[in-house]
Amino acid sequence: MSLKDTFKHKTVFSLEVYPPKTAASTKKLVNALTGIKRIKPDFISITLGAGGSQNNNALDLASMIQNDLKIPAMAHIPGLYRSKEDVTAFLTELKKHNIQNVLALRGDRNDVDDPVGDFNHASELAEFIAKQGDFDISGACYPQKHPESVDLVDDTLHLKQKVDNGVSHLITQMVFDNQAFYDFKQRLELAGINVPVEVGIMPCTNRNQIKHITELSGIEMPKKFVAIMDRYADNKEAMFDAGVAYAVDQIVDLVSNGVDGIHLYTMNNAEVAQRIWEATHSLFEATSYQIQHPSIASGNHK
Numbered sequence: 001m002s003l004k005d006t007f008k009h010k011t012v013f014s015l016e017v018y019p020p021k022t023a024a025s026t027k028k029l030v031n032a033l034t035g036i037k038r039i040k041p042d043f044i045s046i047t048l049g050a051g052g053s054q055n056n057n058a059l060d061l062a063s064m065i066q067n068d069l070k071i072p073a074m075a076h077i078p079g080l081y082r083s084k085e086d087v088t089a090f091l092t093e094l095k096k097h098n099i100q101n102v103l104a105l106r107g108d109r110n111d112v113d114d115p116v117g118d119f120n121h122a123s124e125l126a127e128f129i130a131k132q133g134d135f136d137i138s139g140a141c142y143p144q145k146h147p148e149s150v151d152l153v154d155d156t157l158h159l160k161q162k163v164d165n166g167v168s169h170l171i172t173q174m175v176f177d178n179q180a181f182y183d184f185k186q187r188l189e190l191a192g193i194n195v196p197v198e199v200g201i202m203p204c205t206n207r208n209q210i211k212h213i214t215e216l217s218g219i220e221m222p223k224k225f226v227a228i229m230d231r232y233a234d235n236k237e238a239m240f241d242a243g244v245a246y247a248v249d250q251i252v253d254l255v256s257n258g259v260d261g262i263h264l265y266t267m268n269n270a271e272v273a274q275r276i277w278e279a280t281h282s283l284f285e286a287t288s289y290q291i292q293h294p295s296i297a298s299g300n301h302k
């Protein structure tokens with residue numbers, strides 16, 4: 001089933017991983033993912049060049065996920081430093097490996113390289129990929145606006161362009177405050193952006209990692225979240241428990257309020273993904289039943 005169709009049938013649950021640096025750690029990650037017995041994510045996305053990484057093992061990992069684990073893989077494609085020829089070659093490789101899902105991104109800027117100029121915005125890349133056919137194209141969105149956007153209107157109009165150019169599903173930047181997402185969803189409705197939106201959840205189980213990533217993405221953290229980080233930064237186990245509980249609390253609220261899906265930024269920590277799935281899987285399963293049998297589930301069948 002295509003990802004587009006999956007959203008019609010259930011509340012989607014997906015994971016994000018980044019390619020480990022060595023073949024040995026990739027194997028370890030794949031084993032850990034295979035070990036997640038009861039988790040059946042609807043897809044796993046694989047970053048490319050995230051956090052300034054020069055690591056190019058993304059295709060191998062994506063192929064392992066798609067063809068060995070038999071879980072749909074979604075390949076990230078940041079366009080800023082790629083030519084049309086690079087992207088066409090990458091898409092050809094993806095096709096060879098049966099990968100149909102891509103995340104069309106502009107990508108983070110670095111201070112070293114000059115952008116190629118073929119894809120200055122994610123919308124241009126989405127348009128280019130859409131013309132090649134055969135791919136289900138996803139895009140990124142920012143409930144608290146992208147740090148480079150002038151204001152919310154500017155941010156929303158560019159997002160609309162991305163969807164009009166062929167993006168059929170959106171994944172949000174990390175959300176730590178659900179209300180920011182609900183406000184964003186209203187703006188999308190006003191702008192006529194009607195594609196499914198998954199909420200990106202990043203469990204905070206490692207203080208330094210979260211600090212680095214939130215600085216990179218210009219996200220403000222709610223007080224409740226900062227309190228956890230400050231109190232438990234030096235206690236690994238307590239930080240882990242609090243981080244998992246915070247993420248679970250967010251997911252329960254989001255799924256209860258009818259969100260289209262949850263995208264878990266795992267940072268390659270399979271144990272975190274496992275704990276969160278154990279605590280929430282019945283909600284996803286119940287929601288899937290409600291989407292498929294709306295009248296029965298709401299009690300209108302009498």
Ligand SMILES: NC(=O)C1=CN([C@@H]2O[C@H](COP(=O)(O)OP(=O)(O)OC[C@H]3O[C@@H](n4cnc5c(N)ncnc54)[C@H](O)[C@@H]3O)[C@@H](O)[C@H]2O)C=CC1
Nearest residue numbers: 047048050076105106107108121122140146148149155158
């Ligand atoms: N490498 C990876 O795996 C991942 C990277 N990201 C990062 O997310 C960030 C942005 O990527 P995207 O959302 O794909 O970029 P985007 O191109 O959709 O938007 C980036 C900024 O450019 C603005 N913009 C968009 N179209 C424009 C236009 N036509 N004219 C003027 N301004 C325009 C947007 O409003 C926004 O402020 C990057 O920092 C990206 O790398 C996010 C997830 C994963």
Ligand SMILES: Nc1nc(=O)c2c([nH]1)NC[C@@H]1CN(c3ccc(C(=O)N[C@@H](CCC(=O)O)C(=O)O)cc3)CN21
Nearest residue numbers: 018047049050051053055108173174209213216217265
């Ligand atoms: N602006 C932005 N850029 C991104 O790449 C990005 C977002 N936002 N938001 C959501 C996720 C978070 N992502 C990230 C962020 C950082 C790393 C990172 O630092 N990767 C390092 C290794 C980190 C480690 O070993 O702990 C790497 O070298 O791949 C990976 C994925 C990708 N995504």
